[in-house]
Amino acid sequence: MARHARKQAAPTKPLLKRPVRIGNLSPAAIVRELRKLHENAEDENISRMPADDELFQALIYLETHAGALKEERARRTAAVQRVKLWEYLREQADLHQAKAIEHARAAGAEWADLVPALAVNTPSAAYNKAKRMQAAAFTDASSGDWPIRRTPEAVREAELAAQARALAERRAEQEAARRHALLAPVAQRLIDHRAGLDDEGDVTFWLDQIAAVLPSCRTPTQLVSLETYVEAVVRELKKAERTSGRSAVSTTDGQLAYQAAAAVVV
Structure with missing residues (x-):
């Protein structure tokens, strides 16, 4: 009885079994x-x-x-x-x-x-x-x-995938840098003029979070945290206005900082 020829795997198809390796040792x-x-x-x-x-x-x-x-x-x-x-x-x-x-x-x-x-x-x-x-x-x-x-085919495919990942990482870093350039000055204005804001309760808490993260905000993760805190300040100020029926800002500089933050996080 004739034996069926074994079907050859595609040259770029991943291995089905992980090879055993010595790996790291001293x-x-x-x-x-x-x-x-x-x-x-x-x-x-x-x-x-x-x-x-x-x-x-x-x-x-x-x-x-x-x-x-x-x-x-x-x-x-x-x-x-x-x-x-x-x-x-x-x-x-x-x-x-x-x-x-x-x-x-x-x-x-x-x-x-x-x-x-x-x-x-x-x-x-x-x-x-x-x-x-x-x-x-x-x-x-x-x-x-x-x-x-x-195989050359598999390596080339892996090279293209690595290039795509590197490109995505560079784009993420560029976007983070762009967002930081927009957000950091706005966050700093909120801190500088917090005396003119309704600096009580949750507003105080989120302003303190901004003050803590802003000096070392460099990575995309830190930027996400900073953006979250600025959004929280804007949200709590709007909530305070709805609750009290009056402005949550008492100074011109504070009002400008509040407006700038609201425009950035929309």
Whole structure:
């Protein structure tokens, strides 16, 4: 009976299974533990072992002098830890090589210039290999999203999505800056002329909130808070006017500040 051919997944389709990764660890701490094993085994060459933070050279030393560990348990522990550290290096390599390629390209390097450095035969192969490496970088920065496939198509799609997110963030920051330029002077006028406002009860509370947040209002979140407080002042002043049947403002400067705030938050 003929077997059905397995359907190939689309090159940009997200992976269905999250790959297992070593992830974050302290390689220097592990190397330090392995150094201790060799010291306990009285490795006569231990003084030549590289520093704990020189991971690659330390691994080479530990591999070369593995025979210095006489106890089977120590040899097994050291070997397993070396496997882990090599896997950690493998995971880091794509991330850092992708960054090096990005810097080379930014410095004007052509794909042909990267052919020998990437151990490929053609510029197109260099491009494809670089894109596959970038998949690891996007996976690392995904903050919980499913990893993308290691294909040029998937990486390009991820690049476009990242560009769209960056553009949206820049627009949000620009809008926040625009709103801050409009709102901050109005909020400051309310504080400067609060003596002319119906500064009692809830009005007092919201003016105090404005006074607290205004000096450090920089982020979009802080701006939202400031806008909320200004809206609350306007709302409470209007409520006071409806309740009392008279103006909630007793000075000309206070009236102008109140009107400016009402115009901004409408």
